[in-house]
Every structure is written in structure tokens, then in C-alpha cells.
Amino acid sequence: MTYVICEPCVDVMDKACVEVCPVDCIHPKPGAPDFEATEQLYIDPEVCIDCDACVEACPVDAIYPDFELPEKFDYALELNAEFFAEAGTEERTAA
Numbered sequence: 001m002t003y004v005i006c007e008p009c010v011d012v013m014d015k016a017c018v019e020v021c022p023v024d025c026i027h028p029k030p031g032a033p034d035f036e037a038t039e040q041l042y043i044d045p046e047v048c049i050d051c052d053a054c055v056e057a058c059p060v061d062a063i064y065p066d067f068e069l070p071e072k073f074d075y076a077l078e079l080n081a082e083f084f085a086e087a088g089t090e091e092r093t094a095a
Helices: 016-020 053-057 075-093
Strands: 003-005 063-065
Touching: 003 075, 016 053, 053 063
Parallel strands: none
Antiparallel strands: 003 063
């Protein structure tokens, strides 16, 4: 399963989800060079352990498991994949 962050996060980027993630799979991190230039946060499906902590922490209800993603947010799956394809392994290993 993959968790996906979608439109309600755009321009909000509250970071509560980043703080509760036990495996550090939400990017970009605050302080990362691309953090200020990014409109929203993304969940790395290769690192995520599906613990649901981010879902509970999100104040704008922007995080869904892929199989429960509302149809209007289907585009978010592709955006998430594109973010990690562009970032490559460098983003995954950045602290």
C-alpha cells in the first residue's frame, strides 16, 4: 500500500506529519534546499511502513492510503511518483 498526500496540503505544508513519521519518509524535509520551492509534501512509498501516523497527524486531511484516495485526487499518485523520480535516491537519503 502507498500513502499519498494530495491537494489540501498545497501551500499549507504543516509538517505535523513529518514530525510523527517513525521512518522519515515524508519529503522534502524542512530545511532542505527544495522545501521552500515545493508546494506540498510527498510520501516515499519505498520507505513508508504504512503505520498511519501521518494520517492521524495531518490537520488538513490531505493524506490517504492509495486504495481510499478520492477520485478527485487520483492525480496525486502520479505527482508523488514524479517527485521521487526527479529527486532520485539523493532525496531519500538526505536528512
